[in-house]
Amino acid sequence: MQGMQKPRVIALGYFDGVHLGHRALMEKAVERARQIGGTSAVFTFDVHPDSVVLGRQVPLITANAYRREEIRLLGGVDEVIFGHFDERMQHMDWRDFIHKMLIGQFGAGWIISGRNNRFGYKGLGNAEGMAAECKKAGIGYDCIEDVKVDGIVVSSTYIRQLISQGDMEGAARFLGHPYTVTGVVEHGRRVGTSVLQVPTVNLALPPEMALPPYGVYATRVLVDGRSHIAATNIGVKPTFRDGGAPTIEPHLLDFAGDLYGKMIHVELHKFLRPEMRFDSTDALKAAIAQNVRQTREYFAK
CATH class of the missing domain: 3.40.50.620 (HUPs)
Incomplete structure (x- = not known):
């Protein structure tokens, strides 16, 4: 010694x-x-x-x-x-x-x-x-x-495979915790707030991370030691095209406040639907309302 x-x-x-x-x-x-x-x-x-x-x-x-x-x-x-x-x-x-x-x-x-x-x-x-x-x-x-x-x-390789298939429940069973994307909240284009009347926060997907399928997920967002349920979109937002890198947009269901600049953890619990292009803002709004209901039901269980 x-x-x-x-x-x-x-x-x-x-x-x-x-x-x-x-x-x-x-x-x-x-x-x-x-x-x-x-x-x-x-x-x-x-x-x-x-x-x-x-x-x-x-x-x-x-x-x-x-x-x-x-x-x-x-x-x-x-x-x-x-x-x-x-x-x-x-x-x-x-x-x-x-x-x-x-x-x-x-x-x-x-x-x-x-x-x-x-x-x-x-x-x-x-x-x-x-x-x-x-x-x-x-x-x-x-x-x-x-x-x-x-x-x-249990191996990281197998878990990456589950993530790429959108099997979040499977990934969580092998990880022992939900697949979680961590990042700092950025300013988005405020489409969520202005056009859709749903408050969303924006995260860039860290480039080193395993990509889950683009779409909407039932998620929990951990911030300042507290957990909030959220319907979260991952992808490139085909309805509002801006050709950007993939982003993560959690829509926190029971939370008001500014998260800009904070580090948050987004736990992906369940894949709800693939990302799709909607013909109208109304169709998109209806889909979001449906995803919010599904998210509430998922966590109520």
């Missing part, structure tokens, strides 16, 4: 979406830290390793701006360490990753990884190798088995 520094119990993974599998890793980290009088931590990367290795963006389930906070909130760990994933990291031998980085640099006294976790150059490091090296170094190691829901292994 260097000086008085407490040993770190480090859970490894990218932790995108912080799903039930990730939670199992973190619960074990918190438990082991308590046992050995250490600090529980998550070690993750600032960018998704696949986006560097494969050279294409991996759509994320958690907005970059909210990752640290979400991991701590849902995992209960003391700290979140972000390693920088670059060429050097990509080519680091897996044994160096364990001995020089996790143990040498971050004082790991215990490491926890998933059964399918691959790390180091060409992903040559795996659970078996990790167990052997930790033993050599005289530190603890736990391998966490896959978590399954309905017989299917």
